[in-house]
Amino acid sequence: HLRLRYTSGVSTSPAFGLLAYMTTTIFAPILPAELDWQGDIPVARDYDDPYFSRQDGIAESRYVFLNGNRLPERFSTLSSGQLFVVGETGFGTGLNCLLAAQCFLQTAPPQAHLHLVSVEKHPLTLKDMRTALAHWPELASLANALLTEYPPATPGQHRLKLHPRISLTLLYGEAEQCWSLFQHPVDAWFLDGFAPACNPDMWQPALFAQMARLSQPGTTLATFTAAGFVRRGLQEAGFEMKKHKGFGHKRHMLIGEIHHATPDPTPTSAPSVIVVGAGLAGATTAHALAERGCNVTVLDADGIAQHASGNLAGVVYSTPSAHLTPQNRFYQQSYSHALRWLARQAFPRDETDGQLNGVLQHYVDDKQREKLTQAMETGAWPSALLIAQGQHTAELVGGGYLRPARWCQHLLDHDNIRIEQARVIAVHEGKPATATLDNGEDRQADAIVLCTAANTATLPGLQWLPLKLIRGQVSYCQATDASRLWQQAQCHGGYLTPALDDLHCVGATFDLHNESPVASEEDDQANLAQLERYLPRLWLELGGQQINIVDRRVAFRCQSLDFLPLCGPLPVATENPHRPATGLYLNLAHGSRGITGTPLCADLIADLICKHPLPVDQQLVDALAPDRFIVRKRKKQSGWTP
Numbered sequence: 001h002l003r004l005r006y007t008s009g010v011s012t013s014p015a016f017g018l019l020a021y022m023t024t025t026i027f028a029p030i031l032p033a034e035l036d037w038q039g040d041i042p043v044a045r046d047y048d049d050p051y052f053s054r055q056d057g058i059a060e061s062r063y064v065f066l067n068g069n070r071l072p073e074r075f076s077t078l079s080s081g082q083l084f085v086v087g088e089t090g091f092g093t094g095l096n097c098l099l100a101a102q103c104f105l106q107t108a109p110p111q112a113h114l115h116l117v118s119v120e121k122h123p124l125t126l127k128d129m130r131t132a133l134a135h136w137p138e139l140a141s142l143a144n145a146l147l148t149e150y151p152p153a154t155p156g157q158h159r160l161k162l163h164p165r166i167s168l169t170l171l172y173g174e175a176e177q178c179w180s181l182f183q184h185p186v187d188a189w190f191l192d193g194f195a196p197a198c199n200p201d202m203w204q205p206a207l208f209a210q211m212a213r214l215s216q217p218g219t220t221l222a223t224f225t226a227a228g229f230v231r232r233g234l235q236e237a238g239f240e241m242k243k244h245k246g247f248g249h250k251r252h253m254l255i256g257e258i259h260h261a262t263p264d265p266t267p268t269s270a271p272s273v274i275v276v277g278a279g280l281a282g283a284t285t286a287h288a289l290a291e292r293g294c295n296v297t298v299l300d301a302d303g304i305a306q307h308a309s310g311n312l313a314g315v316v317y318s319t320p321s322a323h324l325t326p327q328n329r330f331y332q333q334s335y336s337h338a339l340r341w342l343a344r345q346a347f348p349r350d351e352t353d354g355q356l357n358g359v360l361q362h363y364v365d366d367k368q369r370e371k372l373t374q375a376m377e378t379g380a381w382p383s384a385l386l387i388a389q390g391q392h393t394a395e396l397v398g399g400g401y402l403r404p405a406r407w408c409q410h411l412l413d414h415d416n417i418r419i420e421q422a423r424v425i426a427v428h429e430g431k432p433a434t435a436t437l438d439n440g441e442d443r444q445a446d447a448i449v450l451c452t453a454a455n456t457a458t459l460p461g462l463q464w465l466p467l468k469l470i471r472g473q474v475s476y477c478q479a480t481d482a483s484r485l486w487q488q489a490q491c492h493g494g495y496l497t498p499a500l501d502d503l504h505c506v507g508a509t510f511d512l513h514n515e516s517p518v519a520s521e522e523d524d525q526a527n528l529a530q531l532e533r534y535l536p537r538l539w540l541e542l543g544g545q546q547i548n549i550v551d552r553r554v555a556f557r558c559q560s561l562d563f564l565p566l567c568g569p570l571p572v573a574t575e576n577p578h579r580p581a582t583g584l585y586l587n588l589a590h591g592s593r594g595i596t597g598t599p600l601c602a603d604l605i606a607d608l609i610c611k612h613p614l615p616v617d618q619q620l621v622d623a624l625a626p627d628r629f630i631v632r633k634r635k636k637q638s639g640w641t642p
Contacts, residue, residue, distance in 0.1 A: 027324040029379035030153040033122040049194040051092045060247045068222025069188040080111035087186035088118035090193035093132040119171040152384035159615040179210035181617035191223035208237035215258040226252035270294045277451030279309035280594040281587045283408035284602035290416035301423035305405035308555040313497040313505040314595045316399045317359045320381045322374035326623035334600040339398045341599040356400035362492040401489040401497040433583030447609045449585045453558035470557040473523040474507030478548035482541035492534035519552040559591040567601040571627035
């Protein structure tokens, strides 16, 4: 038995890289709950058990889970800035989480934070969730926040905001598997699933062991059941268990507490952070940190969104697949995460910023048609995210097109963010970390995040980064009477956007072997030829052979060798390359998906720095970690294979 210690949600142990590489976790499409409504009580068909007490759902939840964990008392004694984490083994209608959030707002000091983490194998549909929550008008404000951000039924973790000080992370999948990929300590547990007699698979030692692993001295639990095998299983996992008077007609319930090891100290003050780069990665990272109370300084020599983030328009899209690999799960999860960010920020503010009214993906060949059809038919991409539009097209629901520069400016307009035009020529690890400017000045902060795309590799000691530059040229075409009626962004071999400033973006070339920053007429013609080939009707509406190219723009996409971003602690190029550099982080290599991928990566970086629960599971943490290339290189050199 190998027991590893985790810090801040990410392992710094070389053994962990080996363990993660050897362990394969299979994710499957999520099947929504099937309900029978008995009056106003939802009952799960598969388990023949109601989601909450027929007697009084709110009263039972408060009695068992809030009072059983002494939450009103514990919330009231939190210090300013302190984080409290509640874990739950069955989300259901969300009643327990909403009541905990309500209690927190009523009793906790104004600067404390609550993070709710809950698992659900079969989430309710949005319609059923809305019906269930309508019965509790006293929870309307929090319930509306949940309904607004309620995620699609896709596997993995989903980060929601119920209140500026209350986050909810929903884990969709098997409880034991989901918790095995979660790493942050939990302060109180709601052990709430369908009754053990109805759903024995969930009340198992493997789940209890995961709960114990994630607990620290003083962590409590409460559950409505008093079944003997549950009590014994929790005791064997390390919890001290007691019977307690049950709610209503139930004679007993269980409460427990765990005592082992010494907990890591919980930070109560937000760190200071320097973000280098003011493009999409830098702006989202700065905003995520500022929302957590950090004082953020953004440094960029050229200003806001002046490089690859500076195109007139960018498309919010993804590449659906039925194969739920880490790469494809990141594409899926980052897409829905970006849509929640945009809705939360009320952006686009109007049509001059763009529109989120769906993106049409035209099949360019039979292979792509089959790939997207399988994604829909298997349920890997539910209809809330992807639907067929005839025989030749699919629609990415909720996607659209934006002005990237305006999005960046919108995000950076925050009281906790200060922007300076300055060039960083070196960074140094330490407590605090240091950024050296080209004028010789040193700037220090608790953490430094490099959001500088391929320029990162020009900094001393970072030439090893596995980055490649891909030149792209987009053509800005004058709108016509016909094209001004277009409403949706269209993807084919390239992309086409509705008009902004009476110009359509037609693009973009994809050239690994051209390093010239100068735009060319040849690339304009390549863009138009691709449009004519895949969307001939729209090519004609734009003017056909008479299309008027008003302007064009060249930028360089930064991409990693495995097409995923580099997001996480910067590894140290020493004898122990798994050790992260103290205070230094990377968020870069977003390729052509910057608008879509950066919000999720920004939350990951912010939670790592602030030591909050992470928005992605450990499998995706590893898939995005910058040291993954070092791990693979060493495995290749050693000849080891799994």
